[in-house]
Amino acid sequence: MTALKQPSIISVADYLAGEEISDVKHEYLGGDVHAMAGATNAHNIAVVNSLVALGSALRGKSSQTFNSDTKIRIEFPDHIRFYYPDALVVCHPNPQTDHFQDNPVVVVEVLSESTRRTDLGEKRAAYLGIPSLKVLLLVETDAPQVTVHRRRVEGGFAIEHFAGLDAVIPLPEIGAELSLGDVYERVEFAV
Numbered sequence: 702m703t704a705l706k707q708p709s710i711i712s713v714a715d716y717l718a719g720e721e722i723s724d725v726k727h728e729y730l731g732g733d734v735h736a737m738a739g740a741t742n743a744h745n746i747a748v749v750n751s752l753v754a755l756g757s758a759l760r761g762k763s764s765q766t767f768n769s770d771t772k773i774r775i776e777f778p779d780h781i782r783f784y785y786p787d788a789l790v791v792c793h794p795n796p797q798t799d800h801f802q803d804n805p806v807v808v809v810e811v812l813s814e815s816t817r818r819t820d821l822g823e824k825r826a827a828y829l830g831i832p833s834l835k836v837l838l839l840v841e842t843d844a845p846q847v848t849v850h851r852r853r854v855e856g857g858f859a860i861e862h863f864a865g866l867d868a869v870i871p872l873p874e875i876g877a878e879l880s881l882g883d884v885y886e887r888v889e890f891a892v
Contacts, residue, residue, distance in 0.1 A: 731780030
């Protein structure tokens with residue numbers, strides 16, 4: 702009887718070095734590496750719109766936005782993960798020579814059918830465990846709807862729902878707001 706070959710564990714250093722030269726982005730979960738799926742045009746439009754709106758709202762302020770090429774490093778007691786959110790806001794950034802951020806204040810994930818289960822399960826749980834995170838935005842692409850997980854002063858996160866192109870998400874944590882009309886500009890919804 703032959704034993705099943707165990708997948709090899711990749712070190713953080715090897716993962717980071719590989720990402721610098723890879724044409725494909727990979728997420729890292731405690732030594733396991735997973736290639737990321739492609740996205741629809743609607744997904745990418747919502748991502749770019751979110752980046753532009755947040756970047757414009759933060760112009761001249763100390764916080765800054767990063768796009769989906771910037772990883773978030775999440776350190777758990779027994780392992781490290783790296784995820785590529787669709788957008789993030791950081792008020793205390795890592796050095797510009799790093800390829801990741803450690804202290805996001807706002808994270809944006811635009812949901813898609815191919816990644817929905819992972820985004821709403823494993824990734825949401827990991828993001829909500831980041832001590833610096835104040836707001837997680839989960840953006841739908843089939844309707845103008847955003848679910849917000851906002852850190853409460855007394856601990857934990859409150860869940861808020863925003864729907865409709867006239868809705869505006871207040872983000873006092875970074876001195877800004879995000880209009881769903883801006884997020885969904887040019888996104889076409891099925892009727």
